[in-house]
Amino acid sequence: MYKLSFFVPKEHKEKVKEALFSIGAGKYKKYDKCSWEVLGSGQFRPLQGADPFLGSVGAVERVDEYKVEMICEDKVIKKAVTTLKEAHPYEEVAYEVIKLEEF
Template sequence: MYKLCYFVPETHLEKTKRALFDIGAGKIGDYDRCAWQCAGQGQFRPLEGSDPFIGESGALEVVEEYKVELVCEDGLVVEALKALKQAHPYEEPAYEVYRMELL
């Protein structure tokens, strides 16, 4: 089992969750579409050659984003990352993947 965490602007919060849920991520026992999310601020500076969804090259951006966490079965993690990247508006979405041990 893996835990997938990612950061996304509110405009694409539901779209990214739906894409992940549709491939089977977020299932815990007899429950599906399980996730945890919280609002916060992210920052980045697009470099020359980038094509940012928000902001412009060379300018520091501070944006309201959500951090979303959900679980993903071993066999789905590669497909989940593909689904996330397709649904996410950022050219380079920030995400983390953790292998979990079930006790």
């Protein structure tokens, strides 16, 4: 089992979540579409050669984003990361994958 965490602009949150749910992310035993989210503020500065979805090269951009977390079974995690990158609006998606231990 893995936990997938990512940051997404609020306007794209539901679209990205639904894309992930559609391939089996967020499923745990007899429950599906499980996730946790919190609103925060992110910032980044696109460097030369970047093609940013938001902002301009060389300028710091601040944006309201959600941090979304969901669990993924071993058989789903690689497809979940691929799906996240395809569904997400950003050129470079900020995400992390953590392997979970069962006790």
